[in-house]
Amino acid sequence: MTTLTIPDHLLALDARDPLAHKRGAFHLPRGVVYLDGNSLGALPRGVPERLARAAQTEWGEALIRSWTAGADAGQDWMALPDRVAAKIARLIGARPHEVAVGDSTSVNTFKVLVAALGVAQPGRRVILTDADNFPTDLYVAQGLNALLGGTLELRRVPADDIEAHLTEDVAALLLTQVDYRTGRKLDLEAITAQARAQGIVTVWDLAHSAGAFPVDLSGAGADFAVGCGYKFLNGGPGAPAFLYAAERHHAAAPVAISGWMGHADPFEMARDFTPAPGARRFVAGTPMVLSLSALDEALDVFADVDLDALRAKSLSLTDTFIDLMEPLAARFPLTLVTPREHARRGSQVSYRHPQAREVMTDLIQAGIIGDYRTPDILRFGFTPLYHSHADVWQAARGVQAVLEARA
Ligand SMILES: Cc1ncc(COP(=O)(O)O)c(C=O)c1O
Ligand SMILES: Nc1c(O)cccc1C(=O)C[C@H](N)C(=O)O
Incomplete structure (x- = not known):
């Protein structure tokens, strides 16, 4: 150059x-001038060493003991999703117990849509979304509708017309705050307030927001959200994603993928699902330790x-x-x-x-x-x-x- x-x-x-x-x-x-951190964030320098430690020391030497080693100090692998959740929480205006980390944004979108429909006003079946929303958001909503026998209506309207379509028949609003093509940012606070006034549950995709600018989900009164770990959070290719569930919904929102790692006591090996406190209930299976380690390290760059x-x-x-x-x-x-x-x-x-x-x-x-x-x-x-x-x-x-x- x-x-x-x-x-x-x-x-x-x-x-x-x-x-x-x-x-x-x-x-x-x-x-290289790298202008694609909104698709795959650059490599934080601390990550290779952290990955080497996770592989060689924690996995290689300590083996299965790492699941519980350091548990008293919250340093065990088991609590890794919760430690990462706490770091993401600060960036999106959430409290740590309102964030769960793991799986992909697509899978988390499924989880929060089911949760949102579960706490929506009885009788409402419409999911309102931006016609140009990122494909995975549309596909996941379509797949959920098929699973429910086509009993939902996926109402797609241009983003500029969303506010006019916040009507009393809408159960949930599924929006991406920043459009992946145009970079247009929606007014999350205003739209959330208008939706709530109509009794609509909000689900925000923060894929292009988290780590790019401050988001205040609690302040806005948002209900649910999802986002990627590999874009502005720099967690690496295929990094675990996050979801947000406002505390007021924890008791009533259904857990679509009620796996053992979201159980209140996984090693009790109980026959029935008792959800863990807070958003941890949405962590379905075994935490992806290597990729969570990379994301955990990457998030430290944001600490100050x-x-x-x-x-x-x-x-x-x-x-x-x-x-x-x-x-x-x-x-x-x-x-x-x-x-x-x-x-x-x-x-x-x-x-x-x-x-x-x-x-x-x-x-x-x-x-x-x-x-x-x-x-x-x-x-x-x-x-x-x-x-x-x-x-x-x-x-x-x-x-x-x-x-x-x-x-
Ligand atoms: C708005 C939005 N949602 C979701 C995703 C991706 O979801 P996943 O992590 O499941 O690939 C992307 C980018 O890939 C995106 O831009
Ligand atoms: N997630 C991606 C992937 O696995 C491969 C290539 C690109 C991506 C992306 O993140 C695309 C991105 N969400 C977009 O805004 O276009």
Whole structure:
């Protein structure tokens, strides 16, 4: 990649960036500007050593004793999902016992949809969702409906029309806060309040929110949520996902996958399911110790991070990219699809381009790793923990070079 003269005002922003030191906590390959942390977060430097310890010492040496070793101090493998849950809880405005960690976001979406329908107003059968929601959310709702003999109605409307469709026949609202294609951010607080006023149970997919900016599920009065461990939380490929269940629902919400690890006392080996206290009841099977260890270590990078500073930096990075791309959008067939209003923007910037797939292939070849999403979206994700404004400059110059070469 060519060395470029970075404008002074961007260097000045980097010089006073309170999160600049966090970049050192990540392994970032040379010659690459990595703008896909909203699909797979970069590797935190502490993770390889932690994985080696989990494999060689905890598994290799201590063997099965690791399930209970250090239990008095809460350091046993058995409690690992709960320790990780507590770290995620701070990022999403939850209390530790309202978060369960394990399985994939897809499986957790199934669990919380069943839970949501179980506490919904009697007689209501409609699940309301964004017509362009991420496919897995739609597929899981479709699969659940098939399981229930087609007794539900999956009502899909454009995200902009959701508020007009919060009617008294809706049981549950299933929404992704930040759209994976456009980066549009929904007003979680306002929509949750309107839904609750109609007696609708809310289920939020925080895949592109958790770790990107502060979320306040408790403050908003949200009912249920899910999210990924491998995006902005940097837990690694296939990292365990999380789910959130507000405390007020713990007693009544059904546990769809009532496995032994969600039992109040797994080794009692009782014949009937007695749920563990809190959201732990949603941890169905044996915790994925190796991947939980990676996620646990990755979350430590957030320990001293001020989430408002994280949001401020994310907006500064995406503002900078939009500004730098503006002259290119005037010369080339690029259309910004991400909202300019801060309140409506996640931590990514997307453009339509008629040859988006080919342009992204060229960009990746040039070391600018973003994403292509059907049908014509160029997607650039910004991670405030490890990006600088200088990276943003390099990315925009890389886009310019690719577009000029193709013209
Ligand atoms: C909004 C959203 N939900 C869910 C998922 C993924 O779910 P899973 O972890 O089950 O692959 C993604 C990304 O893959 C996503 O963007
Ligand atoms: N989860 C993914 C995977 O297993 C392979 C490739 C990409 C992904 C993704 O995360 C896609 C992502 N949710 C998106 O927003 O497009």
